[in-house]
Amino acid sequence: MRVFRRNYKVLALESSCDDACVALLEKESPHKPPLVIDQFKKTLLSAENGGIVPTAAHDFHHATMAPLVDEFCQKHSLNFATPPDLICCTRGPGMTGSLSSSIQLAKGLSMAWQVPVVGVHHMLGHILVSQLPKTSQPLLEPPQYPFLSLLCSGGHTMLVLLKSIVDHEIIIDVNDIAAGDSLDKCARELGLYGNMLGKELEKYVDSIPLDTRKEYHEINTKVKTNPYNLKLGLPFKGPRDPKYPDPIHFSFASFKSSIQSYRKQHHGDQPFDESTNQFLAYKIQETIFDHIIDRINTAFTMHGSNTAIYPEADSKFVGVRDLICSGGVAANSRLRHKLSQELKFNECLETEDKLTFHFPDLLLCTDNAVMIGVAGIELFEKLRIKTDLSMLAIRRWPLNEIMKVDGWTEINEAEFKSITRYR
Template identity: 45%
Template sequence: MFQRRTSSIFKVVLRVPQIRRYRVLAIETSCDDTCVTLLDRHTVTAPPSVVDERKLTLNSVEAGGVVPKDAALHNRKSVSVLVKEVIEDHGWIGNNRPDLICCTRGPGMIGSLVGGYQLAIGLSIAWNVPLVGVNHMLGHLLVPRLATNGEEPKFPFLSLLVSGGHTMCVLSTGLMDHEILVNTIDIAAGDALDKCGREIGISGNMIGKEMEKFLIENKEQWGKFVEFDIKEPMQNNGERKNVLAYSFASFISQLKSSLGKYHNGEVQNEENKARIAYIIQTTIFQHMITKIKLAIKLKNLKVDSFVCSGGVGSNLQLREMLKEQLTPLGVEKFYFPEPRLCTDNATMIGWAGIELFEQGYTTNLGTSVIRKWPLDEILELDGWIKR
């Protein structure tokens, strides 16, 4: 539980825009992406216009993955430049400045978060406009509502939030009311996909995405036999079978064991690589869905809307598996953000900030970033101001 406290470091009288036409600057720097978006909220009866979206991603190919200190340096060097460019290019300067700033406060890598959040606080003071510190995962969860101006999906709904850093199934009954039904006890699904992909010889800046691309190019190999064995975890033991939790670390150890057993630690050809990649991807996805189905059963849930968001959420095979297996359980509506809104982006932070702001929430300027910020404890973090 977070300690509630109110900071009196800053006593700034902010120019708070009324709920009418206003402009939003959104910043996201939770990991290795520096993201900035401008949103124009013309009216509360229609979705905001996305004026511009910009992103600079750290190249981590040679490092074999994201190095936190490199990501921190990347964000600190890039975010001010990107913000300056985008507001100048659109003339959002001087008296034409944004009316609201929305920025990721957590969860994420502290070094990366600081670059964006400190800039947001500085601009909030300089421009005398409100700040909303947004929960990164809330951004992923709410982004499908952008296209419908917050009308769909209606609460309550289920979400699978799946990326390189997080994997969880969430029941949302309101803007600030979220119950985490299933969470990972070790690593995230996206991390497991990246590490497994690297083991079988797939490379790139986003290895899980490269593996999906490789599989689409080799679809004729899907489901074909290969001497390779990998199983969904937490299924054989009676007690663990009914535990509402994910475990993805075992996929990596299983993969190494199977490769050593059947192929002397190497993938012998491109056909075998595609067949093994298909097994890895399908089994990881099935593990996620198995636990979602278990949560629906054990909690006796009656929800007809389902959101899948986060970087891995753009995977087409995962989307098809979700629809195929959850439709018989009463889920009628599926919401999948377009790919650019699945990966980390500032547009989702801007939209979540808009929803919070229009419900009367802003953030005290004497706040700081936080590495862990559970979705079910959003309001327990210090610094909220409620109008």
């Protein structure tokens, strides 16, 4: 007997910062990840302004989102007669003016097409996009709870323990600026130019001959007694800093200051020569990533089970077997390599089981609408919730408080089945 299945389609919108994004996903089974049908993306060009200006981003999104979505819907024949079954949009965190453009558009389409809308937490999208098949890891199964996620972007840097889709504990947060913001600022100090300066810094470092990078790697910058007279150490490693702090923090603001101080002391107003510029670029990127590794290893020690290393280890990470690295900085190949090689998971958790790393495809590391669709589907299916039409943008929305905002509405069984129609 032939079995007919009815897939349901999801339109997703993202506009939290400087990217205007729309995507279409299709879901055919509660046991399989959604299929990505298509996505569009346009990015605000901000290099001339030295970074993202909120008012410029606001104007960009309000001028871009509607025609972008209109073009996308025409391409895929999405209209009143053949609408998607669900709409997902980013509700926060992010810049309020930017967020509001896709939220208002999503609410308008929801009313016109009479389909529910789900307002999604941006960072949850970065985490859950790891459920999709990965080009570099095609046989890898999705992560299983409990798992860890390193969210590393221009706006956020945190290590999170996830026990369910909404049960999150922030293990390490940043106490000043995010890693991506620091990389961007340092790249600008070194004279690099582009819309994504962190990516430009990575390309610049990768262009340095391998032998030269090996030489740079061996140079100790913990003290100034090196050929470049550069002192560049890790944050929180001073004599007065506790070895096992509570809470644990990331800190990245000092790296830009280090370049500025070094320039003032050794070069005045003159630009760096190429050798010095390359050395600084290599060491800045490497030390920022070393700091991330150091803080995560501190968390492994404190929340592992090996009391021989740390007598007060609380075993909080026992059962964790997966680590997701997501966000724009997660696209950096050097960071991916260092994570896979330098974390002390086995030692601190007293296990021979390997920690499985999940690295989303590069295009899905930076902001995109696909991740918003994936997270929205998970909220809709696992929790049977949607968002009512009174929702507003949320500028600051802690990841461990997803369900504490207003606007969540439960979906009854009849409405759920009318949308999914799973067999």
